[in-house]
Amino acid sequence: MPDTGTVFPRNFKSEYPVIVRGEGVYLYDEQGNRYLDSCAGAAVANIGHGNAEVAEVLGRQASQIAYLHSSRFTSQPALDLATKVAKWTPGDLKYTYFVSGGSEAVETALKMARQYFVERDGRTSKYKIISRWVSFHGNTLGALSVTGKPGLRKIYDPMLIPFPHTHSVHCARCESGMKRESCSLECAQALETTIKREGSENIAAFIAEPVVGSAAPGACPREEYYRVVREICDRYDILFIADEVMNGFGRTGRNFGIDHFAVVPDLMTIAKGISSGYTPLGGVVASERVAEVFKKGSGRFSHGFTYVGNPLSCAVGCKVLEIMERDHLVDNSRLMGELLLKRLREELASHPLIGDIRGLGLQLGVDFVKDKKTGEPYPAAAGIGGLIGKAGLKNGINFYPGGGNYDGALGDNILLTPP
Secondary structure, X not given: XXXXXXXXXXXXXXXXXXXXXXXXXXXXXXOOXXXXXXXXHHHOOOOOEOOHHHHHHHHHHHHHOOOOOOOOOOOHHHXXXXXXXXXXXXXXXXXXXXXXXXXXXXXXXXHHHHHHHHHHHOOOOOOEEEEEOOOOOOOOHHHHHHXXXXXXXXXXXXXXXXXXEEOOOXXXXXXXXXOHHHOOOHHHHHHHHHHHHXXXXXXXXXXXXXXXXXXXXXXXXXXXXXXHHHHHHHHOOOEEEEEOOOOOOOOOOOXXXXXXHOOXXXXXXXXXHHOOOOOOOEEEEEEHHHHHHHHHOOOOOOOOOOOOOOHHHHHHHHHHHHHHHHOOHHHHHHHHHHHHHHHHHHHHOOOOOEEEEXXXXXXXXXXXXXXXXXXEOOOHHHOHHHHHHHHHHHOOEEOEEEEOOOOOOOOEEEEEOOO
């Protein structure tokens, strides 16, 4: 068994190279081996590794003030970052509650949606959150309750909230058996069916990744889908939460994934790219409408974490967004993403083991299939994801393999999200 010292690793039976430094798109281990980071860790290191400007900000802010508790204080970095985020987000999304990562952001959004209706209506039965199958929203219990990957949920299922799930938007594996170019948006209509079945008086919000992340990398619906979703949510008095933890801050070639669809959600979860991995940082951005209900009500959000609005993390976030704006990295993500998708299809589309190749910007996915004609996936026992990951490291490439995009348990793929 590999020696991991006294670290409790993700897998005691796996070997982990010890990385000692990063530079741009590369990682270097203690043996001097170099790895091309094809996934930016986990779609995190958007501006690349080893940025000296960010390191300088970290040191300077740490020497001034590294920690404050948000129940009594705020900081200039938190105020400045909220102002910056409001300039990036669409529509009236402009009030940011900063946390430490994606799972915390999703937990926060779920509770914010529930309290919104409590503040607005007093006693209310609206608490359920609808999400989609073939989705990932985090590993804390609330976030895992809305995650649509049965394989991840199974062991913890007795502990999860039984929130309803509706159809995925994985067009290559359409649950209605339709083709992308000719479908009638059955996946969007399935949301309305779910609302009617559960009772709109019990539904607080619908949460979705505009472009699917690790559950089915790069999968996204037709452009009209989110306009229909927005109309359905408005009709039934339900908040729409866009989970932009992976999509956000240029990853898909726009500021946010939802910008591809010209729709403004009520709440938006953010993380990953906002700090590019230089420090843990995430948040929930609330619309003017949502914030006004809190302002006119109790004024207090009944929620919090130790590192809410951490000044060190917020200072890093400010510098990362400054670099992204100055170096036009959102446009670069769009241009390089178009080129990478084109080359992947040219080089791999005819391979007998390659299925769908898809994505927007630099959030791309490649499926692996046992039978190209039928799309039949490999059995889970084949361990395709693990084999791909090991082969990548052996050849100096850090891949992000995944599975479950076929039926929640089967279906192998890799996520390609380079810096």
